[in-house]
Amino acid sequence: MKMDLGDQGLAGNAAAGGRPLAIEARGLIKRFDHFTAVDGVDLAVPEGAIYGILGPNGAGKTTTLRMLLGIIDPDAGLRRILGAERPHDVAHAIGYLPEERGLYPAMKAYEAIAFVGALRGLPLAEGRKRGKALLEEHGLGYAIDRQIRQLSKGMAQQVQILGTLVHEPRLVIFDEPFSGLDALNQGKLEKMIRGLAEKGTTVIFSTHVIAHAERLCDEVAIIAGGRVPFAGPVDLARDRIRPQVRLETRAEDGAWRTALPADARREGRFWNFTLPESGIEPLLRALIEGEAGILSLSIERAGLHDAFVAIAGEAAARALEEGETEERA
Template identity: 60%
Template sequence: MSDCSVEATGLTKYFGAFKAVDGVDLAVPAGSIYGVLGPNGAGKTTSLRMMLGIIDPDAGVSRLLGGHTPQSVRHRIGYLPEERGLYPGMKAREAIAFMGALRGLDWSEGRRRAAAFMAELGLERVIDEKIRKMSKGMAQMVQLIGSIVHAPDLIVLDEPFSGLDPVNQERLEALVRRERERGATILFSTHVMAHAERLCDRIAIIARAQRRFEGSVDDARALLPMQVRYTPRVAAEASAIRALLPAAAEPHGDAWHFAIGDADVEPLLARITASGFGVTGLSISRPALHDAFVHIVRQVDAGFHADAEDAAIEEAAA
C-alpha cells in the first residue's frame, strides 16, 4: 500500500497544438492538506481532472488511494469542480442528500448529515431554502457540503475559495481542517496564497504547464532571504550605521531595511551589539508565501521570454 493518496507521474495534455500540461508529477501524502498553486491558465484544473480520470492524459499515469485507478475508487472521492452547478429548484438539504446519493449514500442519512453540516457551519437558517434564492457564495457552500457528505477518503477542491466572502472563507477553512482530522486527504487548487499558507502541509507550484516547485510552505519561503528592519537607539551618521549592515541596506526614516541570509543573522546581531548604537526596533522575518510564489513565477516567465527571444533570433537568422 502506498503512503500517498495521489500519485501522478508525467501527466501531459494537449488541446490541439497547445500543451496545457507538460509532464507534471505529484505525490500527495495520505492524511495531508496539499495545495496546487499557480497563476490563472497555468494548468492546475487540467492536472486535477487528469488525476481524477475525468479527462484522459496524452501521456502519464495517475493512481489514487493506494495505487488504484481513478475509475475504481470514484465512490471514495469528493470533488468540487471549478464550474459550480446545482439544481436551482432544490432545497439545500435535498441538494446535499442528492449529491450524496449519487455516491452511494442512503438518502435519509444524507439528509441527516446535511443538517449536521449546515448546523456546524452556522448555516441552518437556509437548510430548507431553494438554491435559486441563495447568494452565489451560499450556494457554493451547499455544493461543497454535497461534495463531502459521503465522507470520502480523498477530497479534491478546484478553486474552492473563489467567490466566497471572508466569513464563508473562514467556514471553508474550518471544514477543510475538520475533514483532515477525520482522516481524509485534501487536495485543492488556488491562486490565493493566504489560504495555502494557513492550511497546507505541502504545496506544488505549477507555472506555464510544468511543476516548478514542490515542498512545504516553509521550504518555499526559504527560497528568498529574510527581511530585516533595524532602528538604532543612538543617533549616528548614516555612514557609521551603514558600515554595520549589508551593502544593499536602505534607510527609511529612522529605520534601515535590508535582506539577509540565514548564516548572516548571528554575525549581524554581534556587530549591532558591539557597535554601541543600541536597538529601538529589530524585526527579522521570512518573506510570505505570496513573495515566494511571485519569485518562482517571474523566474519561469523570464526564462520563457528569453527562450522565445532566442528562437525568434534563430528563425530570423535562418
C-alpha cells in the first residue's frame, strides 16, 4: 500500500488557531476496483470541536470515516488520530457509531451497551453498571431489561448510541446518527452532542441534513464526489456568499437612489440587494443625507445551504435535498 505525500507529511498536530488536532488527514485516496470513492481528502479536526462532514449519500463520507478509524486503509495519503498514526493504537479512546446499525436481538438493552463498551476495553461488569445508569439518565429506564428485538428501531438506535459513549471516549465518531430518529429524539441527540463537547470530547459526525450541521457544528467539511472543496469554520463557508440587504424607505424616489448598488431591485415596499464591498456605512450616509427616510433595514447572512450550493454545485445540492426528502418519507 502506498502511503506517501512527498515532503509534506503530517508536520504538526495543531490547528491554525493553536488548538491541538484530534484528527488530521492529508491526501486520503480510496479506490474500489476502477471507482475512486475518496479522491484526495484533507481534514483537520480540533480537539473539543463539533465537526460535521456534510454531503449527499454516496459522496464518500462513510469511506472517509472508515479510513480515519483504520477499518479500511487508504490507497494513498496520511492520517493521524488522537496523535497516533495507527488508529488501532487509540481505539480504546474512540467511540464509533457505524452507518449500518446492528445489535444482537436477544441481548437486553443494558447488556448491549456493556457489550459495545467491552469492544473498546471496558470491563463487562462496569459496562453493565454504566449501561443501566445511562438508560435511566436518558429516559429509557423502562427498557433496561428489554431485549433489543422488543424495541422500536428508534429506541434500538438510542441504545447503540449509548453503547458508543459508555466507555467515555475522548473522540466520538457518528456516521449519519440522526437517520431513523424522530424529531423529538433528534433534538435529544443534538443536546447530547453539545453536552459531550462541553466536557471536552471531540465529536465528528457525517450527515446529509444541513440543518443539523448548521445548528451544531463549529466547523464542517463539505464533500461531493469524493472530494472536499471546503473544510473550515461554518462562518467562513457562509461568507463565501455576500450578505443580502433588505431596505424600506419612506421616500419612493430621490437622489439617494443613485447610491443603491447596481443589483438593487424593488419588491413591493422593499429594496433588496447584495451588501456592497464597502460595507453598509457609506450607503447609510447617502440615504440619510438624501432624506430617503429609512423605515427598516436588515442584513441577512447566507445560510449553510446557500453556501453548500455555491461551494459544491447545484448537482450535489439536489442530491443532498433528495436524501433529506427520503429521510422524511
